[in-house]
Amino acid sequence: PLAGYYFYRSNRDEAPKQDTWKLLKCGYVQTTHKHADDASFMLYAKGYEIFTDGGIYGYTKDAFRAYFTSALAHNTVVVDGASYPCDKAHVDACGMSGYAFFPDYDHIRVFHNAYEGVGFQRDFCSADDMTLILDTLSSEQEHTYSQLFHLAENVEVLLAKDREVVLRLADSGYIVRLRQYGAPAKLSVMRGDLKKAGYGLISRGENHMAAITTLKFDLSGKNGVFATAITIEDADGFVRLGGRKARAEDLRYEASTQTFVLGTLTVPCTRPLPEH
Numbered sequence: 001p002l003a004g005y006y007f008y009r010s011n012r013d014e015a016p017k018q019d020t021w022k023l024l025k026c027g028y029v030q031t032t033h034k035h036a037d038d039a040s041f042m043l044y045a046k047g048y049e050i051f052t053d054g055g056i057y058g059y060t061k062d063a064f065r066a067y068f069t070s071a072l073a074h075n076t077v078v079v080d081g082a083s084y085p086c087d088k089a090h091v092d093a094c095g096m097s098g099y100a101f102f103p104d105y106d107h108i109r110v111f112h113n114a115y116e117g118v119g120f121q122r123d124f125c126s127a128d129d130m131t132l133i134l135d136t137l138s139s140e141q142e143h144t145y146s147q148l149f150h151l152a153e154n155v156e157v158l159l160a161k162d163r164e165v166v167l168r169l170a171d172s173g174y175i176v177r178l179r180q181y182g183a184p185a186k187l188s189v190m191r192g193d194l195k196k197a198g199y200g201l202i203s204r205g206e207n208h209m210a211a212i213t214t215l216k217f218d219l220s221g222k223n224g225v226f227a228t229a230i231t232i233e234d235a236d237g238f239v240r241l242g243g244r245k246a247r248a249e250d251l252r253y254e255a256s257t258q259t260f261v262l263g264t265l266t267v268p269c270t271r272p273l274p275e276h
Contacts, residue, residue: 001095001096001099002027002029003027003028003029004025004026004027004028004038004094004095004096004110005023005024005025006022006023006024006025006096006099006106006108006124007021007022007023008020008021008022008023008106008126009021009022010128010129010240010242017046017047018045018046019045020043020044020045020046020128020129020232021042021043021044021045022041022042022043022044022126022131023041023042024039024040024041024108024110024122024124025037025038025039025040025041026038026039026040026094026095026096026110026111026112026122027094027095027096027110028086028091028094029091031086031087031088034086035054035068035069035070035073035074035086036069036070036071036074036083036084036086036114037053037071037074037076038071038076038086038094038110038112038114039076039077039094039110039112039120039122040053040071040074040075040076041075041076041124041131041133042075043131043230045129045169045174045232046169046172046173046174046232047170047172048152048154048155048169048170048172049152049153049154049155050151050152050155050167050169050176050232051075051149051150051151051152052075052150052151052152052202052212053073053074053075053150053202054067054068054072054073054074054150054201054202054203055068055073055202055203055204055205055208056068056203056204056205056206057069057203057206057209058203058206058207062197063197064197064201064203064209066197067197067198067201068201068203070083071083071084072148072198072199073150073201074148074150075148075149075150076112076122076147076148077112077120077122077135077137077145077146077147077148077226078145078146078148079115079118079120079137079143079144079145079146080143080144081144081146084114084115085114086114090114093112093113093114094110094111094112094113094114095110095111096108096109096110096111097109097110097111097121097273097275098272098273098274098275099273099274100273100274104127104241104242104265105125105126105127105265105267106125106126106127107123107124107125107267107269107271107273108123108124108125108126109121109122109123109124109273110122110124117139117140117141118137118138118139118143119136119137119138119139120135120136120137121135121136121137122134122135122136123135123136123269123270125260125267125269127241127242127265127267128239128240128241128242129231129232129233129239129240129241130229130230130231130232130239130241130248130251130262131229131230132228132229132230132260132267132269133226133227133228133229133230134182134225134226134227134228134258134269134270135147135182135224135225135226135228136224136225137223137224137225138222138223139222139223140222141222142220142221142222143220143221143222143224144218144219144220145218145219145220145224145226146216146217146218147185147216147217147226147228148199148214148215148216149178149214149215149216150202150212150213150214150215151167151212151213151214151215152202152212153202153210153212154169154170155167155168155169155170155176155213156168157189157213158175160187160189160215161187162180162184162185162186162187162217163179163180164177164178164179164180165177165178165187165215166178169232173234173235174232174233174234174235175232175233176230176231176232176233177229177230177231177233177248178215178228178229178230179228179229179231179251180217180226180227180228181227181228181229181253181255182219182224182225182226182227182228182255183219183221183224183225183226184219185217185218185219185226186217186218186219187215187216187217188215188216188218189213189214189215189216190213190214190216191211191212191213192210192211192212192213192214193211194209194210194211199214199216200212200213200214225258227253227255227258227260227269229251229253229260231248231251233248237249239262241262241263241265244263246262246263246265248262250262250263257270258270
């Protein structure tokens with residue numbers, strides 16, 4: 001918790017390739033090699049990355065390094081299309097505020113106050129092949145909030161709408177569905193340009209760069225809420241929830257209580273959590 005890392009692996013040891021891995025990052029105690037990756041996450045399942053990190057790039061001080069070390073290259077929320085300072089003066093601006101491990105899911109809550117005048121809380125709830133994210137942003141001023149998802153190289157966009165995105169996960173036989181239940185947000189799907197620093201790029205090592213696809217959901221106002229559900233679905237439309245499965249299309253979101261419900265699983269995203 002002090003360093004701001006949460007790691008998750010589904011315990012399906014009889015078939016390790018079918019495991020689902022997740023990482024949530026928020027907070028830091030040292031600035032060495034630090035990127036503006038607070039409140040960002042990564043997702044890997046069925047032998048493939050799904051949502052990936054922008055990468056390493058290197059130490060050449062140019063526009064590409066500025067992009068790869070910025071918040072824009074991570075699966076988080078950025079404010080007004082800009083990054084934020086992550087130096088020693090801002091160490092206390094980001095971190096974990098609470099977490100709890102329930103029988104059917106984990107709930108991690110992080111805070112991100114590094115954007116001046118903006119409060120950002122991410123509730124990250126993990127139930128095996130379902131991931132639920134509630135992003136709550138508040139300010140006294142008008143802003144554009146952009147929720148970002150960077151797709152790995154083997155992920156193909158099949159459907160892209162403001163409320164729903166469907167992705168093919170390589171040759172795994174699975175699809176990944178991303179649904180938005182919060183305030184109406186505008187989706188942009190962007191493919192990277194190797195000649196221009198910006199969205200849709202990945203660097204998996206020094207002197208390496210490749211084009212990927214970035215999903216960006218924008219909403220404007222003083223306050224904003226992204227209520228996002230990510231399900232990894234088999235060919236029959238079922239999502240694995242530990243030792244059982246549920247039909248992904250039955251997932252519903254109750255906006256008044258900010259609660260997700262699927263079958264017997266109920267996830268209240270704003271419930272009080274033990275502080276850490």
